[in-house]
Amino acid sequence: MASTTKKWTLELMTCRRILFIMVTSGFILNGLLKTMFNIAIVTMIKKNNETSNSELFDWNEDQKQNILGMFFWGFALTKIPSGRLAEMFGSKKVSGYSMVLAAVLTIITPVIAHLNYYALLTSRVLMGFLIGASWPALMPLSFKWIAPTEQSVFMSCITSSSIGYALSSILGGFLISEYGWPSVFYFSGTISLLWSGFWFYLIYDSPRQHPRISPKERQELENKIKETGESGKKIKFTEIPWKQILSSGPVWAIAFAQTASFFGNMTINAELPSYLDQVLHYNIQQNGILSSLPNWGVYISSLSYGYIADRLLKSERMSVTAVRKVFGTYSLIVPSIFMILLGVWGNVAAVALTSFYLALIANAAVTAGHCPNILEVSPNYSGTICGLVNMVSAFGVYVATRLVALLLSSGHTFQDWRPFFWIQCGVYCVGGIIYLVLCSGRLQSWDSKRCKNETVKCTAEGIPLNKDVV
Numbered sequence: 387m388a389s390t391t392k393k394w395t396l397e398l399m400t401c402r403r404i405l406f407i408m409v410t411s412g413f414i415l416n417g418l419l420k421t422m423f424n425i426a427i428v429t430m431i432k433k434n435n436e437t438s439n440s441e442l443f444d445w446n447e448d449q450k451q452n453i454l455g456m457f458f459w460g461f462a463l464t465k466i467p468s469g470r471l472a473e474m475f476g477s478k479k480v481s482g483y484s485m486v487l488a489a490v491l492t493i494i495t496p497v498i499a500h501l502n503y504y505a506l507l508t509s510r511v512l513m514g515f516l517i518g519a520s521w522p523a524l525m526p527l528s529f530k531w532i533a534p535t536e537q538s539v540f541m542s543c544i545t546s547s548s549i550g551y552a553l554s555s556i557l558g559g560f561l562i563s564e565y566g567w568p569s570v571f572y573f574s575g576t577i578s579l580l581w582s583g584f585w586f587y588l589i590y591d592s593p594r595q596h597p598r599i600s601p602k603e604r605q606e607l608e609n610k611i612k613e614t615g616e617s618g619k620k621i622k623f624t625e626i627p628w629k630q631i632l633s634s635g636p637v638w639a640i641a642f643a644q645t646a647s648f649f650g651n652m653t654i655n656a657e658l659p660s661y662l663d664q665v666l667h668y669n670i671q672q673n674g675i676l677s678s679l680p681n682w683g684v685y686i687s688s689l690s691y692g693y694i695a696d697r698l699l700k701s702e703r704m705s706v707t708a709v710r711k712v713f714g715t716y717s718l719i720v721p722s723i724f725m726i727l728l729g730v731w732g733n734v735a736a737v738a739l740t741s742f743y744l745a746l747i748a749n750a751a752v753t754a755g756h757c758p759n760i761l762e763v764s765p766n767y768s769g770t771i772c773g774l775v776n777m778v779s780a781f782g783v784y785v786a787t788r789l790v791a792l793l794l795s796s797g798h799t800f801q802d803w804r805p806f807f808w809i810q811c812g813v814y815c816v817g818g819i820i821y822l823v824l825c826s827g828r829l830q831s832w833d834s835k836r837c838k839n840e841t842v843k844c845t846a847e848g849i850p851l852n853k854d855v856v
């Protein structure tokens with residue numbers, strides 16, 4: 387009986403499922419670390435009618451937006467280095483050590499905040515640098531562990547960061563009201579350190595390196611995942627086809643889509659607590675609950691989008707290009723409609739909350755759109771390209787935070803916020819149109835030296851992923 391139970395447990399908890407659980411939980415913590423500060427800063431700043439309090443700070447709106455925006459400088463700067471480091475030294479080390487350092491920095495944030503305003507700015511750049519390493523570092527790992535027709539569902543683990551956003555809103559509101567704003571940093575930093583220990587023990591960069599994987603699972607993965615010639619060796623920086631990458635239409639399609647998505651998604655997550663506080667006038671606990679609601683829907687809907695996309699690919703009813711265009715365009719055009727509603731009726735609580743929520747849920751279709759598209763365009767340079775794309779998009783988010791600071795420099799009313807919603811609508815539309823025109827699901831010829839003068843077919847379970855049936 388005991389041996390049967392052990393066998394059943396081993397079959398259920400395969401190494402790939404453990405990978406999915408760890409990556410998902412890692413992105414949850416990634417989101418938690420990223421947004422706990424956005425919740426805390428609402429109560430870290432003195433209100434106009436508050437008396438002296440040594441725990442609070444006299445930051446004006448421009449200083450506040452500087453603190454929020456500096457995170458995205460680091461978030462942008464880490465993208466290409468983290469992708470390259472993962473290609474060279476493995477995703478396990480890059481993701482693991484970046485989480486350890488981010489956790490430690492989070493725990494000491496209250497000390498840094500009281501030390502000096504500029505020290506806090508520096509720490510936010512460093513935090514962005516560490517948190518931003520996660521996605522580019524994931525790409526080489528997913529290429530070696532996940533079959534092409536299962537990438538959409540696996541990419542939903544990226545949107546599990548939305549659960550982190552939700553938890554930060556709920557837990558942040560509770561912890562601040564009960565124990566004060568420093569408690570959110572101690573809590574999130576500690577559990578992130580615990581996660582890091584499990585990551586280093588359980589995760590390996592490829593099935594071949596894993597000491598505990600069963601022969602059956604290893605064989606199944608090797609049959610599903612056909613690695614190209616260069617995937618098993620380290621690629622030198624000088625060997626990367628930079629000219630071809632930077633002049634590639636499909637790469638720029640992904641870059642524009644990601645920039646538009648980040649511009650809206652991350653700005654909403656960063657600014658929603660402030661909007662609920664300043665425009666809709668919710669208290670901190672109400673703010674936390676309301677800010678968390680859309681993020682649960684984001685993760686659930688991303689799983690649904692990914693499942694539908696993978697089913698379409700396996701059925702061969704649509705080509706990879708067609709599937710990516712449908713979901714990628716949908717993820718940007720639909721949210722633009724809700725930005726219009728916010729621009730007109732954003733001061734009505736029911737309309738504002740519904741529009742924010744549905745815009746984020748629609749944008750979750752990126753997991754079946756441009757996110758897995760990186761691996762289809764160039765699996766060998768996926769870490770580098772993901773880093774490049776995210777660097778461009780992170781600078782876009784920084785521009786968004788500075789734009790908010792400029793628009794709110796004279797006040798925090800709905801009329802002050804209104805122009806931002808119109809701008810956001812335009813950004814979504816431009817990103818969606820460019821992605822629709824330039825997107826491709828074909829493996830690019832420059833991805834492999836062997837592929838420059840031949841048609842390359844990427845197969846998984848006998849399915850021609852570059853088959854053109856658009």
